[in-house]
Amino acid sequence: MKTEALHKTLEEAHWNSVGSVRPLSVNPVVRAFRRMAVLRSLHLVVLWAAVSYSMAFNIDVAGPKIYTGSGPGYKSLHFQSGTEKGSVFRVPLQRNGNGGVFICDDTNPDCKSVPLPSAAEANSKERAKQKVDLVFLFDGSMSMNDEDFVKSKEFIKTIMKSMSNTSIQFAAVQFSKVSRTVFTFKDYQDNKAFKKLDDEEHMKSLTHTHGAMHYALNNLFDESESGRHPDATKVVVIITDGNPSDPARVKVNGTSKNIVEIYEDRHIMRFVIGVCIEYLFQLSVWFTQ
Structure with a gap:
């Protein structure tokens, strides 16, 4: 009875505070349903909190892996991919100071190192240009x-320098009515190109450009x-x-072919x-810059 009287007193105070018209009477059954609704709401709140907690990441402080040295550069990220989830750690002090990356998950007590590609030395064979x-x-x-x-x-010397x-690597051919090799790729490798280019004399005949293209193909590009x-x-x-x-x-092997098409193919x-x-001088300046 004391509990019933307390509820009536609280209800009376509520209606007096909001200044609304009070219901004449409250059926005990209705009052019971109201209490059940409140309890149901509280139950849902508690259930949601429990589910959210179970879906969160947990930090295991037992047996942590400790790295010595300065702290800047360390970084951790959480990931989830399909059924897999865990943490990725960047460790700058690993691999002789070049840094390392590790993946840790709750199914394996040991973190796995992720192989990283390393830059090759400037003069190594790995750095192939x-x-x-x-x-x-x-034209001669x-x-x-x-x-x-x-x-x-x-102009040719400026570009080579x-x-x-x-x-x-460079080679050169002077062409007129006929074509002539001024220096080969091997001459360039042996530092003979500049001297041979200086000694080259002006042919002073016709302008057989297509023949020169064919000559370069046979005597330089295809000649070992x-x-x-x-x-x-x-x-x-x-x-x-x-x-x-x-x-x-x-x-070409007894067949007439367009040299431009051969180059394209x-x-x-x-x-x-x-x-x-004047134009060659401008190009020379541009190449040196």
Whole structure:
């Protein structure tokens, strides 16, 4: 009875505080249902808290792995992938100070080290650079005056000097009515290229550019004694003052083929530079920069 009187007193105080019209009477059955609703809400809150706690990560402090040294650089991340979950740790003091990564989970007492790729030494075989075989085909026709011819050779030397410490090797061919090897890839490797280029004399005849392309293919790119690299990217730089005076079709094993199409089929890159003293000087400055 005391409990019933207490409920009535609290209910009376509630209705007085909100200033609302009080119900004339409250059925005991209705009051019981109200109490059950409150208990049910409390039960759901407790259940949700328990489920949330069970889904959380737990930190096991028993037998931790301790790393000595400065703290900056250490990092941990939690992960979950499908049925797997655990923690990933970055440890900068591992592997002679190069850092290490470990994966830990609750199914295995030992953390697993994740193999990481390492950078190769600058001069090691692992650091292989893409090799390039580049051939200069420079015009020696009679339409080229002596000043233009000398400037073409100076342009070639400027490019070779600016790229001397790269994976590019050079060869050169002067072409007119016929073509002539000025220096091979092997000459460049043996430091003979600059001297041979300086000694090269002006041919002063026709402009057989297509024939020069065919000549470079047979005598430099496909000739092992030239010092070429079989797996290198092949590039041709043509320095000329005008259009070719010979046909594009050449004889290949007794069959007439277009030399430009042959270059395209073999993925040989081609660059053409029109001869102009001022333009070659600007290109030389650009390459040195």
